[in-house]
Amino acid sequence: MNLIKKIEAAELREVPDFKPGDTVRVHFKIVEGKNERVQVYEGLVLSIKNAGVGRSFMVRKNSYGVGVERVFPLNSPRIEKLEIVRYGKPRRAKLYYIREKVGKKAKVKELLGGRKAPRKETAAAEAPAQA
């Protein structure tokens, strides 16, 4: 299994730390024939699915009155840039309930003051010290 992990490690990309409930702006490369252009897709992150290399996240936005949901592979090389526009403070991990809500109920509370540094990094920094 080590070989597989090695191959997978090469596929992983560095992504900003974001969570469901955040509003993100995805700069996604689109290939049209020979041309390549970058499309910006902004919306609310409904869910993040962790499945190794194929990790994906779902972004919902309202496009001219129609709800649009798009799933992006988190490690896709076609994601040029991922910006976090707004930090959310949701009370669950998957925000599928928002699909049926209208108006103020379709909003996620904002997390003021930003988010602390992700716990993962501190854990990784401590681990070698112990070993």
Add this chain to the structure above:
Amino acid sequence: MIGIIGQKIGMTQVFDETGKITPVTVLKIAPNVVVGRKDKETFGYEAVVFGFFGMKKKNVTKPYAGQFPEGVAPTRILRESKDFQGDVEVGKSVGVEYFEGVRFVDVSANTKGKGFQGVVKRWGFGGGRATHGSKFHREPGSTGQRTYPHKTFKNVKLPGRMGNEKVTILNLKVIRVDAENGVLLVRGAVPGPRNCAVVVRPAVKKAKRG
């Protein structure tokens, strides 16, 4: 067969050149040692004998070791490759570089053994209704009819041992040749359990166009 031996490591996903996620099987092609050559005069055909997987010394019996030439360590798996193209000498080895520039490959291996299976799993019979008074569930049904033919024909599909037979999957796309890790990434699934030995060859049916 113009194949060399590899080891199925398992499956994962990678991004291909267009950025699409692709399911791949990881095949480890550690160097295949050339154990021997067979020529037309003595054997009636030309072939190269490859060896794969090292062995512990205590597992090597003297008669088994005797078939290996001097200077070549005994290997667990031996496979012959008929009409192998390329420059090979006994004692040298062939690795993943063999697949450099190859776009499609064929992979053969023994499938996982399924044991004694019924006709539904083994031959894809539909079976009968589960409820509403049905008395016909997963059976094969009648096989011998009546006065005529009064016997069961040969090759009628019946329950029996399934799996653990050699299967070749044709035209698997090569996604990556990773010389650093000695690994070949092939699109899609390959027969056999993890860590089993497989034979990989450049695709026969796409060789001309490849």
